[in-house]
Amino acid sequence: MKLKFSLKYFLLTIVIFFVEILIAxxxxxxxxxxxxxxxxxxxxxxxxxxxxxxxxxxNEKLILGILIFSCCIEFAQYFNIAEKLGFQPGSLMYIVIGNSFSWIDILCYAVGCLLLYLYVKIQPIQKASD
Structure with a gap:
């Protein structure tokens, strides 16, 4: 792993971030x-x-790491970590961290990671056919 800026992924990040804001x-x-x-x-x-x-x-290890990180955040919600860190309900950090544990959320994170994994696996096939 080395530090290297990717404009492509940065622009994708901005687009996905705005989609998340739109959803919220x-x-x-x-x-x-x-x-x-x-x-x-x-x-x-x-x-x-x-x-x-x-x-x-x-990329597979990165995706697995993201799944583990997401699950850790979700389990921290079970222990009301946002409140314990002193964030007020409705504040940006309170919303970002979350405030309620859900097994369904973990399933959603797994589905998202599975879709990422499939994308990563299909990507080399597309490059080979170009």
């Missing part, structure tokens, strides 16, 4: 989108953000 603000009343799709997409946001600044040759 404008599509919040559509239950499926807010409750599930946002959690599927957030692991993709983490992936593109990391790939924006680091050249990582083993």
């Amino acid at each position: 603000t404008k599509l919040k009343d559509i239950f499926f989108v807010r409750a599930y799709l946002g959690d599927v997409i957030v692991v993709m946001l983490l992936y593109t953000f990391i790939k924006s600044f680091f050249c990582i040759s083993n």
Whole structure:
């Protein structure tokens, strides 16, 4: 792993970030989108953000690391970590960290990581056919 800026992944990060904001603000009343799709997409946001600044040759390990990180954050929510860190309900960090544990969220993170894994596996096939 070495430090290397990637404009492609950085632009993808910005697009996915705006999609997440759109989900949280404008599509919040559509239950499926807010409750599930946002959690599927957030692991993709983490992936593109990391790939924006680091050249990582083993994408599978990166995806696994993102899944583990996401699960750790979710389990921290079980222990009300945002409140214990002193963040006020409604504050940006309180929202980012989250405040309620859900097994469904972990499943959504796994689905997002599975989609990333499939993308990474298909990517070399596409390059070979170009």
